Amino acid sequence: MTAVNPRVASLLYEVAPGTQVDVSGWVRSRRDSKGGFSFIELNDGSCMSNLQIIVDADVPNYEDSIKDVTTGASVRVTGELKESPGAKQRVEMQAKTLEVLGTADAESYPLQKKRHSFEFLREIAHLRPRTNTFGAIARVRNCVCRAIHDFFQERGFLNVQTPIITTSDCEGAGEMFTVTTLPPSTDGKPVDYTQDFFGKHASLTVSGQLEGEIYATAVGPIYTFGPTFRAENSHTTRHLAEFWMVEPEVPFCDLDGNMQLAEDFIKTIVRRCLDECAEDMQFFNDRIDKTVLETMNNILEHEFKRISYTEAVELILNSGKEWEYPVSWGSNLQAEHEKWLTEEHFKQPIIVFDYPRSIKPFYMYCNEDGKTVRAMDVLVPGVGEIIGGSQREHRLDVLEARFQECGLDPEEYWWYLDLRRYGSVPHAGFGLGLERMILLLTGMQNIRDVIPFPRTPNNAEF
Amino acid sequence: MTAVNPRVASLLYEVAPGTQVDVSGWVRSRRDSKGGFSFIELNDGSCMSNLQIIVDADVPNYEDSIKDVTTGASVRVTGELKESPGAKQRVEMQAKTLEVLGTADAESYPLQKKRHSFEFLREIAHLRPRTNTFGAIARVRNCVCRAIHDFFQERGFLNVQTPIITTSDCEGAGEMFTVTTLPPSTDGKPVDYTQDFFGKHASLTVSGQLEGEIYATAVGPIYTFGPTFRAENSHTTRHLAEFWMVEPEVPFCDLDGNMQLAEDFIKTIVRRCLDECAEDMQFFNDRIDKTVLETMNNILEHEFKRISYTEAVELILNSGKEWEYPVSWGSNLQAEHEKWLTEEHFKQPIIVFDYPRSIKPFYMYCNEDGKTVRAMDVLVPGVGEIIGGSQREHRLDVLEARFQECGLDPEEYWWYLDLRRYGSVPHAGFGLGLERMILLLTGMQNIRDVIPFPRTPNNAEF
Numbered sequence: 001m002t003a004v005n006p007r008v009a010s011l012l013y014e015v016a017p018g019t020q021v022d023v024s025g026w027v028r029s030r031r032d033s034k035g036g037f038s039f040i041e042l043n044d045g046s047c048m049s050n051l052q053i054i055v056d057a058d059v060p061n062y063e064d065s066i067k068d069v070t071t072g073a074s075v076r077v078t079g080e081l082k083e084s085p086g087a088k089q090r091v092e093m094q095a096k097t098l099e100v101l102g103t104a105d106a107e108s109y110p111l112q113k114k115r116h117s118f119e120f121l122r123e124i125a126h127l128r129p130r131t132n133t134f135g136a137i138a139r140v141r142n143c144v145c146r147a148i149h150d151f152f153q154e155r156g157f158l159n160v161q162t163p164i165i166t167t168s169d170c171e172g173a174g175e176m177f178t179v180t181t182l183p184p185s186t187d188g189k190p191v192d193y194t195q196d197f198f199g200k201h202a203s204l205t206v207s208g209q210l211e212g213e214i215y216a217t218a219v220g221p222i223y224t225f226g227p228t229f230r231a232e233n234s235h236t237t238r239h240l241a242e243f244w245m246v247e248p249e250v251p252f253c254d255l256d257g258n259m260q261l262a263e264d265f266i267k268t269i270v271r272r273c274l275d276e277c278a279e280d281m282q283f284f285n286d287r288i289d290k291t292v293l294e295t296m297n298n299i300l301e302h303e304f305k306r307i308s309y310t311e312a313v314e315l316i317l318n319s320g321k322e323w324e325y326p327v328s329w330g331s332n333l334q335a336e337h338e339k340w341l342t343e344e345h346f347k348q349p350i351i352v353f354d355y356p357r358s359i360k361p362f363y364m365y366c367n368e369d370g371k372t373v374r375a376m377d378v379l380v381p382g383v384g385e386i387i388g389g390s391q392r393e394h395r396l397d398v399l400e401a402r403f404q405e406c407g408l409d410p411e412e413y414w415w416y417l418d419l420r421r422y423g424s425v426p427h428a429g430f431g432l433g434l435e436r437m438i439l440l441l442t443g444m445q446n447i448r449d450v451i452p453f454p455r456t457p458n459n460a461e462f
Numbered sequence: 463m464t465a466v467n468p469r470v471a472s473l474l475y476e477v478a479p480g481t482q483v484d485v486s487g488w489v490r491s492r493r494d495s496k497g498g499f500s501f502i503e504l505n506d507g508s509c510m511s512n513l514q515i516i517v518d519a520d521v522p523n524y525e526d527s528i529k530d531v532t533t534g535a536s537v538r539v540t541g542e543l544k545e546s547p548g549a550k551q552r553v554e555m556q557a558k559t560l561e562v563l564g565t566a567d568a569e570s571y572p573l574q575k576k577r578h579s580f581e582f583l584r585e586i587a588h589l590r591p592r593t594n595t596f597g598a599i600a601r602v603r604n605c606v607c608r609a610i611h612d613f614f615q616e617r618g619f620l621n622v623q624t625p626i627i628t629t630s631d632c633e634g635a636g637e638m639f640t641v642t643t644l645p646p647s648t649d650g651k652p653v654d655y656t657q658d659f660f661g662k663h664a665s666l667t668v669s670g671q672l673e674g675e676i677y678a679t680a681v682g683p684i685y686t687f688g689p690t691f692r693a694e695n696s697h698t699t700r701h702l703a704e705f706w707m708v709e710p711e712v713p714f715c716d717l718d719g720n721m722q723l724a725e726d727f728i729k730t731i732v733r734r735c736l737d738e739c740a741e742d743m744q745f746f747n748d749r750i751d752k753t754v755l756e757t758m759n760n761i762l763e764h765e766f767k768r769i770s771y772t773e774a775v776e777l778i779l780n781s782g783k784e785w786e787y788p789v790s791w792g793s794n795l796q797a798e799h800e801k802w803l804t805e806e807h808f809k810q811p812i813i814v815f816d817y818p819r820s821i822k823p824f825y826m827y828c829n830e831d832g833k834t835v836r837a838m839d840v841l842v843p844g845v846g847e848i849i850g851g852s853q854r855e856h857r858l859d860v861l862e863a864r865f866q867e868c869g870l871d872p873e874e875y876w877w878y879l880d881l882r883r884y885g886s887v888p889h890a891g892f893g894l895g896l897e898r899m900i901l902l903l904t905g906m907q908n909i910r911d912v913i914p915f916p917r918t919p920n921n922a923e924f
Contacts, residue, residue: 007618007682009618024713024714024887026680026885027885044682045620045680045681045682046618046681046682072884072885073885074885074886074887076714101885101886101887101888102856102882102884102885102886102887103885104883104884104885105883105884108883109884124877125676125877126676126877126878126880126881127680127880127884129676129677129680129681130680130885134680135680135681138620138622138677138680138681139620139681141620141621141622141623142620142621142622145621146611146615146621149608149611153608156469156471156508158507158600158601158603158604159603159604159607159608160600160603160604160914161603161689161706161896161913161914162914162915163704163914163915163917163922163924164626164666164689164691164704165639165666165691165703165704165917165922166922167922167923168924175643177627177641177642177643177659178641178642178643178644178645179639179640179641179666180639180640180642181637181639181640181693182640183640183653191645197639197693197695197703197919197920198703198917198919198920198921198922199919199920199921200922202922204626204627204641211914211915211924214587214588214591214914214924215591215600215914217536218488218507218589218591218592218596218597218600219507219508219591219597219600219601220469220506220507220508226688226689227623227626227688227689229626229627231643231659233659241627241659241660242625242626242627244623251486252486252538394564415586415587415588415924416588418588418589419588420564421566421567421570422534422564422565422566422567422571422589423488423489423534423535423536423563423564423565423566423592424536424563424564425486425536425563425564426563434623451623452622452623452624452625452673452676452677453624453625453673455625455627455660457659457660457661458659458660458661459660459661460625460627460628460629460660460662460664461629462625462630462673462676462877
């Protein structure tokens with residue numbers, strides 16, 4: 001056996017009819033013809049389509065083997081690839097040998113050929129990648145990951161691994177999990193973390209940005225791509241306790257450059273998925289959300305409209321709409337406002353920039369107006385905020401004043417301040433949540449369905 | 463400012479003399495000539511070499527600016543790229559404007575132009591990527607990461623993100639960190655984990671293999687590439703509490719296919735680094751370990767010798783050598799044995815396979831001899847074990863017997879057993895520790911120096 005067998009995708013779309021082939025995979029369905037032969041629909045995850053295999057009764061051990069060829073069973077088949085008489089597919093396969101590698105009992109196998117609810121499939125997350133929807137999500141997710149790496153590598157960014165376990169706190173990003181080798185207890189007594197593994201209180205990171213800035217101000221543009229964590233007791237369809245985030249950081253870059261990078265980035269990912277996962281994207285458009293392809297084209301066709309937070313607030317105030325959360329200058333934009341801006345007012349992706357400094361973290365560049373910081377959010381129709389970023393405050397004196405304003409202890413950030421003390425440069429960066437991007441691309445509604453093994457309150461099974 | 467400025471590497475090796483350029487970076491050194499002009503050695507992390515910039519006294523504000531052009535300062539320079547009169551480099555730059563972006567006080571900046579010990583640099587991990595050695599490590603690390611993704615993507619493997627927080631335990635792989643939102647305490651009272659965030663005891667993963675098998679037996683070959691953790695109180699130069707691991711998993715693949723994949727994988731990474739990081743690899747050979755390039759060529763030139771564990775033990779027993787740890791069939795091979803096999807006996811990389819089942823985990827395929835399992839270790843001269851892997855036990859009855867033999871509760875692994883219950887297929891995979899690979903490539907001696915921010919007992923700073 002070779003490490004990589006020929007795959008169904010290449011048999012369906014590349015290999016010439018007449019070729020002798022050897023294929024392995026899982027049975028999606030079998031039907032027996034009265035003429036004494038059977039059709040197998042075989043899938044191996046390389047694409048959504050199945051390879052149709054005709055197994056005549058004269059294949060050795062036909063009678064013995066075919067009864068085990070049930071939905072979910074694994075088989076190895078050798079035979080000849082032939083032009084298909086049907087219009088549906090280019091080729092089919094005529095079996096010469098058939099071997100059942102692993103059976104799947106028709107009574108107990110949970111994935112019989114019918115529609116299952118996503119809620120049910122979440123309980124069998126070890127089997128759901130064998131379904132059409134979750135196979136397609138796995139392929140799109142892979143395509144996005146590949147596009148992320150290619151995008152940055154082609155532009156000379158270095159991939160840097162920032163730490164997962166951290167003793168610092170990227171302020172305001174959210175609640176953190178404790179990492180410990182001490183036995184937890186619920187008696188509420190004070191804890192002596194000096195006895196713990198790291199000699200102090202350690203947590204799971206909420207962002208690699210601050211460490212990313214270290215590398216960006218040493219080796220040039222970098223990106224991190226790894227898991228991040230939030231210990232929030234959140235039960236929405238948009239939040240996970242563990243998710244993947246990509247965070248580029250670029251020296252000698254201001255907010256304009258950052259906005260351009262973010263726009264190019266989103267468009268590149270969308271284009272790659274449309275090109276390389278065409279069959280899967282069509283499936284999502286047909287079966288999950290009929291607006292997916294329209295949304296993708298909207299993203300590709302428009303230059304992202306850039307408006308300041310102040311302009312955005314004015315538009316919302318002048319909209320004549322009734323809002324659940326009224327807006328005034330200085331308040332956060334809510335999902336309803338972002339939705340109206342992208343879906344009703346502009347009808348395209350927008351970038352909102354220059355937010356009030358009072359609602360943004362310490363590390364963002366303070367504008368001369370004394371009221372705003374160089375923050376930006378990329379908002380797209382369908383999912384709302386997809387990217388958040390900023391130009392960073394690189395002026396030592398301004399940053400020190402901001403620490404005081406935010407009530408933070410500069411001692412805790414001694415190394416972050418050192419970056420401003422020695423050879424400081426203007427720099428900027430942003431964060432994209434991988435799962436939010438997959439939601440956008442697939443039209444899936446629940447973030448638990450676009451990550452292989454979701455972690456949410458009371459759920460870390462598998 | 464654009465998101466990506468022209469980089470020093472492209473100016474040095476690609477851009478034509480005569481071109482007007484605009485470059486930003488950090489000053490490695492400056493020297494002033496008596497003729498009233500200065501030389502700046504500028505680095506921006508894109509390569510090890512510096513761009514030499516000549517700043518004449520007639521550059522605007524020369525007197526004011528040049529005094530701040532000290533080691534570590536950041537500058538932006540515009541001017542003309544010119545052929546270099548010296549033999550050392552193709553081009554140099556003649557400055558027309560010079561702007562100091564950020565100063566670096568010569569008294570206090572820790573990285574003055576001299577050699578610093580790696581121990582000292584570990585204490586300023588936020589500045590060490592600005593040195594030659596750590597800049598080179600960052601570039602080689604990036605090259606390896608890129609090669610890993612390309613290697614698997616070109617072969618049709620999907621990149622899958624397995625969970626970091628887990629409630630299962632990849633048996634025997636090592637001590638685990640607890641992840642909790644409960645306050646830890648040291649009073650030793652029993653803990654009610656049902657009150658914790660996930661409703662049960664949760665840990666940081668030691669391997670994504672078991673979850674990787676889920677995807678490999680659904681969508682075809684996959685690889686994971688992410689952080690893994692060991693809560694071992696280990697203070698060696700080879701162990702980290704947090705490190706990155708790549709783990710491919712391949713369906714319809716046996717141990718032979720697995721060994722071939724591992725060999726191709728190592729060779730591809732080595733070749734990519736030699737090709738794409740030639741300057742950095744030469745630096746490691748010149749300054750860190752004079753055998754690095756020889757070791758790399760040894761890896762590329764040899765077919766990895768495959769010998770069984772039983773043969774390896776016989777060779778060691780017949781070597782006539784005195785060992786600190788005597789070997790007998792059934793015992794683990796120690797570093798001294800592996801070193802002798804690769805460096806003295808075979809003088810090339812080897813793969814040892816078919817280890818005693820008593821010293822290997824439950825998931826490895828049991829051979830017919832009743833004594834061994836289809837495990838493999840790839841051993842290379844210089845660093846010893848670089849890859850460990852196995853064909854997995856895919857036969858339900860054999861696996862269930864192994865659970866009993868190992869004293870494991872099959873209930874805890876219900877979903878892992880389901881993979882054998884429904885459409886089970888032969889499959890295999892391995893794990894490569896990213897940092898071990900970087901040690902091999904760079905000749906660096908301490909694993910804390912090849913990861914950006916090392917986590918070890920009592921150390922999670924930055």
